[in-house]
Amino acid sequence: MSTERRFASVEDLGPLVREALGEKLERVERLRGGTKKGVYRLMFERGPSAVLYVWADAENFWGAGADKGRSEMGLFLAAHQEFSELGVRVPELRFVDGSGRLYPAEVAVVEDVRGGTLEQRLGSDDGSMERLAEHLQRMAGHRSAGLGEVGPVKAGEGRSETCPEVVLGWALKDLGEAAGRVEAISQKRTAFEELLHGMAGGIEPRTEHALIHGELGPDHLLMDDGGEPVLIDIEGARFFDVEWEHVFLRIRFGERYPKLRVEGLDEARMRFYRLAQHLSLVAGPLRLLDGDFPDREFMMGIVRQHIGEALSFVQGPCVGGDLRIGRFPG
Incomplete structure (x- = not known):
């Protein structure tokens, strides 16, 4: 292709x-x-x-x-x-x-914002993380009764499911795709399914949802000449549980994440959404690698990392074992 x-x-x-x-x-x-x-x-x-x-x-x-x-x-x-x-x-x-x-x-x-990415400034003490935290506070406080991408919600065409139901659907689809490609996940598929259903069933739906970016890593933030973080790749922005954003932030910012945390996060949601995102970060890159995406080693590194993270939910920390990636019966 x-x-x-x-x-x-x-x-x-x-x-x-x-x-x-x-x-x-x-x-x-x-x-x-x-x-x-x-x-x-x-x-x-x-x-x-x-x-x-x-x-x-x-x-x-x-x-x-x-x-x-x-x-x-x-x-x-x-x-x-x-x-x-x-x-x-x-x-x-x-x-x-x-x-x-x-x-x-x-x-x-x-x-054309030419100040580089926030990722390139993470080791500095220039206040960029604090300014990003202010943006995140503002987004977390901006609520809508509708659920889904910004455009459809504004047009009165938001999704009818709850956030946990939406995430459960995503996670089961990603699990099926990952199990068809990764032997270690295939072997634990039933355990994953039971865990996902149990997690989703224990979460109360909300009537209001926050504005989130959806994939807000430090590479999706440029810096302008005034030192202000600038959000890019915003097509996936939506009204959703704020925990979905903060799971991704915690994955991508690691030890620096506490500077970005907002008040009132639900830890049950955080754990459920973290498993769902680990499964997504296995299945999604593997879908890309079925085509001609050029940066293949980078994507495979993401896959291997998140296989281990996902497996830790059902078998403890992954310290080896069969992580062969190919096409297996799901």
């Missing part, structure tokens, strides 16, 4: 940039890291650079049929508006187009 992928060039994007921004495009740099959209730095003959998001089949390593019929640009715009109105910093929006007239895909041009 890699030979079929064709990414955007200066020639492809020149007309879009000229009409949308009134600039002459000089160079294009495709930035690494995206799995559902292409991210390009646009450099002009004059003026500051910008960043282009392209939601095209050729940019989607999950497969052209993934989330078919859903507008990723629409999700991005709804989340961008919600964060902006809340005072949570996201890249400034310069142009959007979903018509396909200027480029055969949904596109958005945003501010």
Whole structure:
């Protein structure tokens, strides 16, 4: 499939940039890291650079049929508006187009935030973690009775299930996929199923849900010139149990997570959602590796780490054993 992928060039994007921004495009740099959209730095003959998001089949390593019929640009715009109105910093929006007239895909041009990622600053004492903590407090206090991605909730089309029911569905699907590929998980599948159902059944549903990013690792936070964290990859933002966000934060920030913790987190939810996310971080990367995702060693490292973390829920800390990854009967 890699030979079929064709990414955007200066020639492809020149007309879009000229009409949308009134600039002459000089160079294009495709930035690494995206799995559902292409991210390009646009450099002009004059003026500051910008960043282009392209939601095209050729940019989607999950497969052209993934989330078919859903507008990723629409999700991005709804989340961008919600964060902006809340005072949570996201890249400034310069142009959007979903018509396909200027480029055969949904596109958005945003501010090019050039201060690097928060991940690159984690060892410093520049106040960036404290400013991120302020954002998280604001998001945790921003509530909605609706549940689901920001756009559908705002349109009155939120999900009808509870958060624990949604997570249980995700986790059972991920478990099935992981068990079909990882022998050690296959051997413990029944134990995982019983544990997941038991955890979900012990959690009381809520009537209000917080605004969360969903995958807020230090690589999804850029730093602007004023030292303010800027959220990127916001299409998955949703109203949900705040614990889902904080499980991911704890996984990604490790020993630095206590600086980001908010008050009132439910530990039963945290434990259930942590198991669900470990299973997701096994099944998701393996789905990507079925295709032609380029950074294969990195993804396999994530898979191996989270196999061990998931197994610790049903057999204690994983200190070896059969972690063979392949195709096994689930």
